[in-house]
Amino acid sequence: MTEPMIRLEGLTKRYPGQEHPAVEALDLDVPAGEIVILVGPSGCGKTTTMKMVNRIIEPTAGRILLEGEDVTRVDPDRLRRRIGYVIQQVGLFPHMTIAQNVATVPRLLGWPRQRVAARTDELLELVGLDPAAYRDRYPKALSGGQRQRVGVARALAADPPVMLMDEPFGALDPISRERLQNEFLRLQEEIRKTIVFVTHDIDEAIKMGDRIAILRERSVVAQYDTPENVLSAPADDFVREFIGSGASLKRLGLARVRDFALADRPVALMAEGPAAALAVLQRSGADAVLLLDDERRPRRWAGARDLARAADDPAGGARALERVGMEVRAVVEPQATLAGALDAMLTSRVGGVVVVDPRGAYLGAVDMSVIMAAAETMRAAARQAAGGDGAGDGPGARTAEGAR
The missing domain is CATH 3.40.50.300 (P-loop containing nucleotide triphosphate hydrolases)
Known part of the structure; x- marks a missing residue:
């Protein structure tokens, strides 16, 4: 030993x-x-x-x-x-x-x-x-x-x-x-x-x-x-x-963001302008697109109306996109826990938390589908460890090995 x-x-x-x-x-x-x-x-x-x-x-x-x-x-x-x-x-x-x-x-x-x-x-x-x-x-x-x-x-x-x-x-x-x-x-x-x-x-x-x-x-x-x-x-x-x-x-x-599959959100580079961002949004069917700068760092969430205003802005391009939508505030890194991500999600107006690497570049998102899938994974592991009796929260249950 x-x-x-x-x-x-x-x-x-x-x-x-x-x-x-x-x-x-x-x-x-x-x-x-x-x-x-x-x-x-x-x-x-x-x-x-x-x-x-x-x-x-x-x-x-x-x-x-x-x-x-x-x-x-x-x-x-x-x-x-x-x-x-x-x-x-x-x-x-x-x-x-x-x-x-x-x-x-x-x-x-x-x-x-x-x-x-x-x-x-x-x-x-x-x-x-x-x-x-x-x-x-x-x-x-x-x-x-x-x-x-x-x-x-x-x-x-x-x-x-x-x-x-x-x-x-x-x-x-x-x-x-x-x-x-x-x-x-x-x-x-x-x-x-x-x-x-x-x-x-x-x-x-x-x-x-x-x-x-x-x-x-x-x-x-x-x-x-x-x-x-x-x-x-x-x-x-x-x-x-x-x-x-x-x-x-x-x-x-106990569960780290990095240990679970992240959700995909529609993203567009601000440098490509409002029209390109609107095309991405329309193809996705989502309510908002995530706008990234040249280093793929999340900057703003923008909906269709926001992008239409940006298209009419004389400034044009990335400068116009900087004036519309909402600033990205709910951000976590991969080592954050899912509990921390869920807490951050409560402050988000788009129902998700952006995940970035140590340089701040976009990796994906955590939304309720990620949280629910992770919770089910841990419950299933607990039931299996407890002998399959379904006592996921009982005294004999255990969480997934390596879930931290």
Whole structure:
């Protein structure tokens, strides 16, 4: 059996004057390259557990093994340099530039200046921030989502094998949170770090985790399993109540847009003008055509009346098309979940969400036909796993393997 990246053995934390321990004899293995979510009710000990991994909080008893090495008694500063740490409020140093913040640990490790600068620029690009535009700014000049990206870059600076994330997206507005979750999952596909991630939100746990540890009080593990199995086979009533109702809807949080056939929508290049777009629309029988720029990036939805107005516009061509129809707002990338796509769909006036690649080029669309087909696929897989008894949402059901 492969050695886990992190192994917790009998991990316990007692505070003076407290009748019960905050964390009681916790055993947990965290596989290399996976995101393991600690989730549970407020006060159950999940953050205390995570902080003991890098010994921000010292354990009272038990062992912490990192890559097979017992790090319970090693120098804690040396340990923390092997572990990246991202918190909800980011914790950037306000008097330091973005580049200086990212470079904090490499500078402590004595890296040469040129290597530090190259690593800083590499990481800013990795988290989607142009180094030329951001390296010399200060944290106060950034949005909350941008500061959170810098926090992730800083945690990755010394290329640690392990990252700890304490409700990293909890302080963001829902739109920024969704975008940053998706961006982080895309990033994780590249970097494959071992991540312990604390959240109180079961929907976030289902979306982000390779495995979920649902904790009772004192960090007692109620169930430790894949999101699919937690949804399909809750261990007991505590887990079932914590998950809540709507298992079928929550399964959409496991399914990625990229894993299902996309819907086709009529598309036309704006450069070809209104007449060409109208011809495409008429052949399709749809209510609107999706207008793309020269790089095939979605720009506007236009109906027949819109195109007729554009044809009469003296500006002509693409310039006329820029003035009609509706701006494309509901857009997702392939790594988005179907739940996220469905949520975006509710804001769309055309009944669909446009899917684009990382460059913003059109790939297809998600509409209700895609959602329904995906839901039926997952229900069928659950029924098959349950022995064909039709209990797609029952305790013994399981979702499709690889649906995430």
